[in-house]
Amino acid sequence: MADTVYYVCKYTPLELLEGFDIPFERLDPAPVSFECADSCAHPNLCGYGKAVLEEVLEKGIDSLLLVDCCDVCRRIYDVLLDRGNMKFLFLFSLPHKNGNAEVSLIEKELRRLSEALKDVFGRHLKEEKAFASWHKSAQAADLKEPHILLTGAHGGKVLLDTIRERIVLPVVDHTCTGNRRLLAPAGGDFYNGYAHALLKQEHPCMRMQFRREESDPDAAGIICHTVKFCDYYGFAYRHRRENSEVPLLKIETDSTPQSSGQLHTRLDAFHETIPAQNSISDGKKKTIRYAAGVDSGSASTDAVILDREYHIAGSAVIPTGQGAASGAKKALDLALAQAGISLSDLDAIVTTGYGRETVGVSDASVTEITCHARGAHFLYPKARTVIDIGGQDSKVIRIDETGAVINFVMNDKCAAGTGRFLDMMARTMELDLSSMSEMGLHWQNKVVISSMCTVFAESEVVSLIARNTPAEDIIHGLNMAVAGKTVPLVHRLGGEPSYIMTGGVAHNKGVVKALEEKLGEQIFVSDKAQLCGALGAALIALEGGRK
Amino acid sequence: MADIIRNFGQYICKNALQHPAYTRKLLLAGYRAFGLRLALAPDRRLPASRQFSARHINRTVTRMLSHPEKAALVSVFMPCELLEAMDIVPMCAEMYSAFLCGAWAESVFAESAEAEGIAETFCSYHKVLLGSAYAKILPAPAMVVNTSLLCDANNLTFRELAEFYQIPQYYVDVPKDQNEESVRYVADQFRELTAFLEDCTGKKLDPGRLRENMVRSRDTVNSLLSCMEYRSSRCLPGDVTSELYEIYLSHNALGTKGAAKYADLLLHDFRNAQPAKGIRLLWLHTIPQWQKPVRELLNFSDRCQIVGCDLSFEGLVDIDPDQPYESMARRLVFSRWNGGQERVDAALETARALHVDGVICFCHWGCKQTMGLSGVLKNQLEKQGFPTLILNGDGCDRRNASDGQTSTRLAAFLEMIEKGKHHG
Ligand code: SF4
Ligand code: SF4
Ligand code: SF4
Numbered sequence: 001m002a003d004t005v006y007y008v009c010k011y012t013p014l015e016l017l018e019g020f021d022i023p024f025e026r027l028d029p030a031p032v033s034f035e036c037a038d039s040c041a042h043p044n045l046c047g048y049g050k051a052v053l054e055e056v057l058e059k060g061i062d063s064l065l066l067v068d069c070c071d072v073c074r075r076i077y078d079v080l081l082d083r084g085n086m087k088f089l090f091l092f093s094l095p096h097k098n099g100n101a102e103v104s105l106i107e108k109e110l111r112r113l114s115e116a117l118k119d120v121f122g123r124h125l126k127e128e129k130a131f132a133s134w135h136k137s138a139q140a141a142d143l144k145e146p147h148i149l150l151t152g153a154h155g156g157k158v159l160l161d162t163i164r165e166r167i168v169l170p171v172v173d174h175t176c177t178g179n180r181r182l183l184a185p186a187g188g189d190f191y192n193g194y195a196h197a198l199l200k201q202e203h204p205c206m207r208m209q210f211r212r213e214e215s216d217p218d219a220a221g222i223i224c225h226t227v228k229f230c231d232y233y234g235f236a237y238r239h240r241r242e243n244s245e246v247p248l249l250k251i252e253t254d255s256t257p258q259s260s261g262q263l264h265t266r267l268d269a270f271h272e273t274i275p276a277q278n279s280i281s282d283g284k285k286k287t288i289r290y291a292a293g294v295d296s297g298s299a300s301t302d303a304v305i306l307d308r309e310y311h312i313a314g315s316a317v318i319p320t321g322q323g324a325a326s327g328a329k330k331a332l333d334l335a336l337a338q339a340g341i342s343l344s345d346l347d348a349i350v351t352t353g354y355g356r357e358t359v360g361v362s363d364a365s366v367t368e369i370t371c372h373a374r375g376a377h378f379l380y381p382k383a384r385t386v387i388d389i390g391g392q393d394s395k396v397i398r399i400d401e402t403g404a405v406i407n408f409v410m411n412d413k414c415a416a417g418t419g420r421f422l423d424m425m426a427r428t429m430e431l432d433l434s435s436m437s438e439m440g441l442h443w444q445n446k447v448v449i450s451s452m453c454t455v456f457a458e459s460e461v462v463s464l465i466a467r468n469t470p471a472e473d474i475i476h477g478l479n480m481a482v483a484g485k486t487v488p489l490v491h492r493l494g495g496e497p498s499y500i501m502t503g504g505v506a507h508n509k510g511v512v513k514a515l516e517e518k519l520g521e522q523i524f525v526s527d528k529a530q531l532c533g534a535l536g537a538a539l540i541a542l543e544g545g546r547k
Numbered sequence: 548m549a550d551i552i553r554n555f556g557q558y559i560c561k562n563a564l565q566h567p568a569y570t571r572k573l574l575l576a577g578y579r580a581f582g583l584r585l586a587l588a589p590d591r592r593l594p595a596s597r598q599f600s601a602r603h604i605n606r607t608v609t610r611m612l613s614h615p616e617k618a619a620l621v622s623v624f625m626p627c628e629l630l631e632a633m634d635i636v637p638m639c640a641e642m643y644s645a646f647l648c649g650a651w652a653e654s655v656f657a658e659s660a661e662a663e664g665i666a667e668t669f670c671s672y673h674k675v676l677l678g679s680a681y682a683k684i685l686p687a688p689a690m691v692v693n694t695s696l697l698c699d700a701n702n703l704t705f706r707e708l709a710e711f712y713q714i715p716q717y718y719v720d721v722p723k724d725q726n727e728e729s730v731r732y733v734a735d736q737f738r739e740l741t742a743f744l745e746d747c748t749g750k751k752l753d754p755g756r757l758r759e760n761m762v763r764s765r766d767t768v769n770s771l772l773s774c775m776e777y778r779s780s781r782c783l784p785g786d787v788t789s790e791l792y793e794i795y796l797s798h799n800a801l802g803t804k805g806a807a808k809y810a811d812l813l814l815h816d817f818r819n820a821q822p823a824k825g826i827r828l829l830w831l832h833t834i835p836q837w838q839k840p841v842r843e844l845l846n847f848s849d850r851c852q853i854v855g856c857d858l859s860f861e862g863l864v865d866i867d868p869d870q871p872y873e874s875m876a877r878r879l880v881f882s883r884w885n886g887g888q889e890r891v892d893a894a895l896e897t898a899r900a901l902h903v904d905g906v907i908c909f910c911h912w913g914c915k916q917t918m919g920l921s922g923v924l925k926n927q928l929e930k931q932g933f934p935t936l937i938l939n940g941d942g943c944d945r946r947n948a949s950d951g952q953t954s955t956r957l958a959a960f961l962e963m964i965e966k967g968k969h970h971g
Contacts, residue, residue: 042910042918044668044939049919068723071699075919078887082923096695096702096720101732105722207702209718226666229915234666235703241664448557450654456949463951488662 019130047254152225293537296355299391314339324355371536377403417485440510443476556651596812615686733876760802770810777817840954
């Protein structure tokens with residue numbers, strides 16, 4: 001709409017805009033790429049900031065009311081100012097404290113904004129209209145039934161829809177623009193009273209020096225949203241983690257729809273930790289002869305068939321290849337053949353892994369988090385912490401004495417610390433993975449690979465080779481680098497012994513040794529480590545049917 | 548020497564998490580030993596002022612680490628005349644981390660901060676500081692005093708550490724608007740800070756001592772400003788580490804005898820310096836003084852030199868010793884870095900005043916402040932005829948930088964300028 005003023009923050013004086021009769025809309029950027037933003041700003045700006053820039057430039061938005069929230073918001077303002085084709089561009093000062101001196105700063109800022117609005121839009125403030133809108137904004141009510149709280153940085157429609165799709169409880173948006181409730185008008189001068197109500201609104205955000213941890217007695221779980229390259233919400237999450245009594249999930253996006261799409265596994269696993277979720281349909285709950293689990297990963301597809309006595313009757317590991325569905329079918333067929341039974345003998349099938357929803361054969365799909373936990377508990381009942389390093393990601397899961405998930409973290413944004421990293425380095429060194437596994441144990445001198453980034457690490461390896469550094473020493477350096485990426489995840493989760501390692505990389509002896517060294521603890525590795533996810537799925541299938 | 552320090556760093560990394568008290572002592576001993584070396588065998592290629600700054604900064608760091616109970620953790624932008632007047636030792640967060648990096652000991656702390664959930668993308672000066680606090684290496688200071696200038700990291704780290712150590716914090720909020728009203732607002736906070744410090748220490752401020760410090764600050768600023776004229780036509784042998792030290796000396800150290808002496812020596816050195824030669828570079832933002840290609844290309848080089856770093860000039864604002872609170876406030880409010888376009892204008896003015904051939908905008912990993920502005924800086928500087936290199940890297944964490952990439956970019960930029968000079 002012509003004249004629409006876009007905004008991004010709950011400290012935006014929307015009631016003033018209302019009083020000026022100027023239409024406004026929350027900017028809800030969801031760009032698919034950052035072409036414009038990467039070039040006119042910098043690739044390492046926060047994802048949300050880049051999304052705002054991208055949206056403004058792409059859609060030709062010409063009126064933007066920004067708040068002096070953070071370095072990124074300031075820089076969005078500077079970049080747009082420098083480009084110079086905005087009709088209305090305003091950066092609203094926002095103090096970090098909330099005393100009387102700050103209220104009067106805001107009051108002056110409101111007056112400055114009014115002048116700018118008058119100038120650009122040629123309108124005048126109707127105080128009664130602003131008052132009416134302010135009354136309304138002071139009345140927003142909290143939801144009093146069980147719900148999931150989405151807190152943290154800028155939510156947005158795509159993210160909320162993604163969450164709502166995966167979680168049955170209502171989701172309450174407490175992100176940047178979500179929980180806006182002003183103090184009620186109390187008479188007196190409009191500007192002063194409104195400044196007071198705006199600054200001291202009910203739910204101060206994390207950016208404020210006076211922020212406080214808010215508790216929500218009706219929240220059944222909390223999702224903390226952080227944005228890549230944003231500093232604020234990692235700290236907020238830390239505080240929540242220390243104080244939260246309900247399941248807590250940290251998610252990170254960069255404001256693109258793609259990044260929200262990648263959250264499915266996390267959200268499903270989180271959902272599984274909230275009580276009263278059941279996956280296998282009731283009609284199926286009869287005595288079971290055989291149950292199968294299929295783990296459809298990005299690199300390999302694994303299948304396990306269990307009989308009612310919990311014996312592995314058949315199993316298979318094959319490369320995933322072209323499609324998840326055909327890979328799953330192939331793996332299952334191989335396992336069936338090994339067990340000497342046919343598909344019709346299977347009473348329940350549970351799928352897991354990235355492709356779990358596309359393989360099409362199952363009774364239910366469960367995330368690999370829950371499956372690995374279940375499988376690990378089966379292989380090693382003493383296990384309380386599962387370290388799983390797969391081809392594309394790594395995760396650490398804490399489990400209780402029954403194998404249920406207490407908490408988990410995942411790293412899937414960066415290749416370092418995953419099987420892919422080792423694959424790439426093996427290729428650089430022209431070695432195969434099994435010799436790498438052995439050679440990593442026979443090092444002489446310590447080599448430090450300091451870079452976290454795979455590209456940098458590769459060039460470090462190349463220059464070590466050029467300096468004739470023995471391959472064993474380089475491999476040990478790489479193993480230590482992988483361990484250096486993984487052990488912090490263990491610490492972040494408060495990992496406790498006993499430890500078990502699962503996933504393909506568990507068979508790499510050098511990495512296991514490096515992890516043990518960094519952790520100062522022994523790690524159990526089963527010869528079924530690679531099958532752990534599929535095994536967990538089969539166990540869930542078996543037990544789901546037995547209830 | 549480099550190998551000894553590297554081994555020292557690796558030893559620190561290995562012991563830090565298991566033996567924090569021992570590691571803390573070891574670090575202090577290491578810094579002291581380095582200080583001794585600076586006193587007995589200074590780098591004679593450096594002029595007197597820069598030999599002095601190396602020694603002085605070393606002493607400053609050992610002082611803050613040996614007397615944490617008298618220290619206030621501060622950000623580099625925090626004016627410290629008031630603290631010094633009350634015998635409170637400023638513990639500069641950024642310098643502390645830069646020293647850990649100098650000792651090759653930063654990575655273990657960056658990792659321990661990440662393990663605590665601090666974002667990998669957080670500014671590494673702050674991350675290393677936090678990690679070393681979590682690892683119990685950073686001795687607990689008596690209090691935290693910081694300003695919102697210059698960046699978000701200040702809003703996070705300092706509050707976090709005040710809570711972590713359970714020590715009092717005072718926060719000076721600096722509005723983005725550069726006017727007298729903001730000055731009054733910030734000056735009032737400095738008055739409140741005085742009461743806060745009196746409360747914390749149980750001592751009264753002696754206004755005479757504060758005035759003395761302000762007089763010294765004024766004289767120091769004036770000397771540093773006088774150096775500017777010489778910088779435009781002369782060159783002083785130097786290394787990138789000296790540039791880093793000057794940032795501290797023109798900030799937290801203002802008002803101290805050390806900073807005053809440095810400024811006098813520097814002016815003296817410039818007066819007697821050789822005429823300019825080679826490529827003249829203006830450096831924007833912090834400097835990765837630890838990085839090999841940066842040192843190799845820029846230290847003591849006839850081919851090119853850094854004639855100044857904008858961070859050392861941003862706060863050289865007029866001081867009136869009779870208005871100490873307003874003067875400190877003015878330094879923050881009218882900082883040339885308080886505001887994006889303001890910062891670009893300052894870079895342009897400095898580039899012109901110092902007759903530079905090119906500008907390097909260093910984008911420190913995680914510094915949204917600078918990264919977000921880098922496109923605008925480059926755009927406007929190049930429009931005015933100053934070739935500008937955006938150099939990505941990290942001033943404080945080896946894991947986020949690649950020597951190969953830095954070396955290629957810097958060397959290619961120099962070649963490009965040389966060619967331009969030839970044809971121009
Ligand atoms: S962090 Fe706070 S100030 Fe910033 S956009 Fe969100 S609500 Fe607004
Ligand atoms: S996501 Fe973080 S850095 Fe980005 S605009 Fe919001 S508060 Fe600022
Ligand atoms: S480098 Fe940037 S982010 Fe880090 S402290 Fe300095 S201004 Fe802040």
